[in-house]
Amino acid sequence: MTDQMITDSSPNTAPPDSSEPDYEVVVIGAGVGGIYQIKRLIDLGVNATVLEGDEDLGGTWYRNRYPGARFDSESFTYGYSWDREVLEEWHWKEMFSPQPETLKYLNYVADKFGLRDHMQFNCYVEKMVFDEPSCNWTLLLKDGREITSRFVLTAIGLLSVPTLPRIKGIDDFEGASFHTFDWPLEPIDLEGKRVAVIGTGATAIQLIPEVAKEAETLTVFQRRANWAAPLNNREISEEEMADIRKRYDEIFETCARTPGGFEHAPDRRGFYNVSAEERRELWDRLYDGPGFGIWLQNFVEIFMDEDANAEFSEYIAERIRQRVDDPDLAEKLIPKDHGFGIQRVPLETDYFEAYNRDNVHFVDSSETPIQNITKTGVQTSDEHYEFDVIVYATGFDAFTGAFDRMDVRGVNGLSLKEKWSQGPVTYLGLFVHGFPNLMMISGPQTAATNFPRGAELAVNWATGLLEHLWASDKRRFETSLAAEQGWFDHVVKMYEPFLLRKAQSWITGYNSNLDGHEYGKTRYNIYNGGGPKYAGRLQQVAQDGYEGIAIE
Numbered sequence: 183m184t185d186q187m188i189t190d191s192s193p194n195t196a197p198p199d200s201s202e203p204d205y206e207v208v209v210i211g212a213g214v215g216g217i218y219q220i221k222r223l224i225d226l227g228v229n230a231t232v233l234e235g236d237e238d239l240g241g242t243w244y245r246n247r248y249p250g251a252r253f254d255s256e257s258f259t260y261g262y263s264w265d266r267e268v269l270e271e272w273h274w275k276e277m278f279s280p281q282p283e284t285l286k287y288l289n290y291v292a293d294k295f296g297l298r299d300h301m302q303f304n305c306y307v308e309k310m311v312f313d314e315p316s317c318n319w320t321l322l323l324k325d326g327r328e329i330t331s332r333f334v335l336t337a338i339g340l341l342s343v344p345t346l347p348r349i350k351g352i353d354d355f356e357g358a359s360f361h362t363f364d365w366p367l368e369p370i371d372l373e374g375k376r377v378a379v380i381g382t383g384a385t386a387i388q389l390i391p392e393v394a395k396e397a398e399t400l401t402v403f404q405r406r407a408n409w410a411a412p413l414n415n416r417e418i419s420e421e422e423m424a425d426i427r428k429r430y431d432e433i434f435e436t437c438a439r440t441p442g443g444f445e446h447a448p449d450r451r452g453f454y455n456v457s458a459e460e461r462r463e464l465w466d467r468l469y470d471g472p473g474f475g476i477w478l479q480n481f482v483e484i485f486m487d488e489d490a491n492a493e494f495s496e497y498i499a500e501r502i503r504q505r506v507d508d509p510d511l512a513e514k515l516i517p518k519d520h521g522f523g524i525q526r527v528p529l530e531t532d533y534f535e536a537y538n539r540d541n542v543h544f545v546d547s548s549e550t551p552i553q554n555i556t557k558t559g560v561q562t563s564d565e566h567y568e569f570d571v572i573v574y575a576t577g578f579d580a581f582t583g584a585f586d587r588m589d590v591r592g593v594n595g596l597s598l599k600e601k602w603s604q605g606p607v608t609y610l611g612l613f614v615h616g617f618p619n620l621m622m623i624s625g626p627q628t629a630a631t632n633f634p635r636g637a638e639l640a641v642n643w644a645t646g647l648l649e650h651l652w653a654s655d656k657r658r659f660e661t662s663l664a665a666e667q668g669w670f671d672h673v674v675k676m677y678e679p680f681l682l683r684k685a686q687s688w689i690t691g692y693n694s695n696l697d698g699h700e701y702g703k704t705r706y707n708i709y710n711g712g713g714p715k716y717a718g719r720l721q722q723v724a725q726d727g728y729e730g731i732a733i734e
């Protein structure tokens with residue numbers, strides 16, 4: 183911690199005044215969202231601070247240090263767009279930046295603008311209580327401190343609470359074991375080790391090929407297969423980076439126009455308007471192309487029409503068969519319970535080829551379920567496997583997990599966790615009725631996009647609302663129940679046309695390791711209307727004098 187941070191953590195130099203809070207704005211979380219939010223507030227000269235539970239900034243990119251961790255967004259579309267100097271100075275080394283490089287980038291941005299001086303680390307917020315008479319929030323920190331703030335902006339992450347599987351005996355294991363989110367900060371040497379990976383979701387699909395190269399043996403326990411397609415990563419040369427820098431305006435304009443906030447735009451020719459050969463030609467091109475192209479540059483019918491989805495899924499299945507030597511194993515790696523692209527598509531580098539290695543073993547946990555973890559390994563219904571390291575790649579309590587972990591109390595002690603017990607309900611993904619002076623940056627029910635593109639939009643919009651309040655000398659905002667219900671109904675409606683409404687994934691709130699997240703109890707976690715529609719709606723609401731929000 184720097185001196186400044188220590189000063190920052192005890193801001194009460196003036197005598198306490200019942201209505202004057204310690205801060206005008208508290209931002210919770212120092213990930214991609216919180217870093218930009220504090221920058222905007224500091225530039226406005228606002229008395230603001232970031233409270234971060236971890237010992238340093240970066241959020242997702244501070245935590246997920248497993249081998250192979252990287253984003254699937256093209257690096258230059260993921261970086262911040264708001265500072266010309268940063269865009270000119272930073273060289274993205276790879277098309278899809280690995281975790282260490284992204285963490286370096288976030289630190290570079292924070293240090294360039296002195297943002298650490300406005301961040302307090304090891305400050306996990308356990309509880310927040312709204313006080314009606316003063317219109318302030320009181321935040322209770324894990325270390326026992328209390329901080330008051332007029333406004334609170336949460337930037338606590340959509341994938342920031344890992345979930346371990348509900349398997350007996352996890353604590354009994356005497357070797358090293360951890361969730362991928364908690365991969366040791368100091369790199370762990372896997373050479374000569376017998377490693378288990380439990381789970382085959384997006385994280386495992388990045389991790390498995392890397393562990394396979396290092397470990398003596400790797401045993402993968404798969405309960406459900408996931409579709410995956412090549413990332414097609416490569417280095418970015420100096421010349422190419424110079425060209426990207428010239429194109430930045432165009433790149434960000436394109437991202438603002440496309441539903442997913444990427445340069446990838448859907449193919450609008452119409453699945454049934456082109457021949458099967460033309461479809462195949464597109465898919466061959468996309469399969470060999472970078473990133474989410476295979477998902478987002480595809481025909482839109484893939485996402486809505488069972489037959490179109492089945493034809494494309496079969497195309498990908500065929501690709502998997504070509505890459506896996508053992509035909510029986512290939513069939514096990516091909517999902518049979520859902521079509522391609524209705525869940526978030528994991529992107530991979532040599533994932534399927536990893537299973538061709540002699541040191542990689544596959545256990546089908548749907549046939550021989552894991553019964554318990556023992557002192558020395560994993561006991562399935564038919565065998566005991568011995569390991570030195572067990573890695574749980576078992577995902578997250580997505581979207582609402584970080585909110586559920588805090589005890590957030592609004593008007594008359596209303597509990598956010600209770601209000602959201604059946605799933606989130608918001609206005610625009612930013613507000614919740616009963617919780618005044620609170621906005622969520624990248625909360626549930628915002629457009630699911632390339633993350634920073636959506637986060638920048640939310641930060642700018644939220645900052646605009648605060649400026650509006652300050653300019654008109656107001657001190658309280660709250661969304662109405664009717665506005666909240668209207669947005670929720672719209673969010674639900676936007677699930678209907680898409681096959682993803684059936685997904686067993688965090689898009690529908692499914693998580694077999696969490697009570698209340700069973701399949702069928704759909705939680706409407708995202709807004710499916712796409713980035714441009716969402717941005718248009720936000721703009722309209724602001725233009726209409728912040729329609730749906732009472733400002734006093």
Ligand SMILES: Cc1cc2nc3c(=O)[nH]c(=O)nc-3n(C[C@H](O)[C@H](O)[C@H](O)COP(=O)(O)OP(=O)(O)OC[C@H]3O[C@@H](n4cnc5c(N)ncnc54)[C@H](O)[C@@H]3O)c2cc1C
Pocket residue numbers: 210211212213214215216233234235236239240241242243246251252253254255305306307308337338339340341342385584588623624631632633634
């Ligand atoms: C492995 C992985 C790969 C990903 N790849 C992509 C990708 O390719 N493209 C993409 O767009 N997105 C991707 N994401 C999503 C990623 O989470 C976002 O891109 C982005 O990093 C989220 O930033 P954030 O600031 O909202 O949240 P986070 O980075 O999650 O940061 C939230 C911060 O809030 C803190 N916090 C939470 N609760 C509290 C509390 N009560 N008190 C104090 N502090 C608290 C946490 O400690 C954390 O530091 C990926 C996520 C993961 C896990």
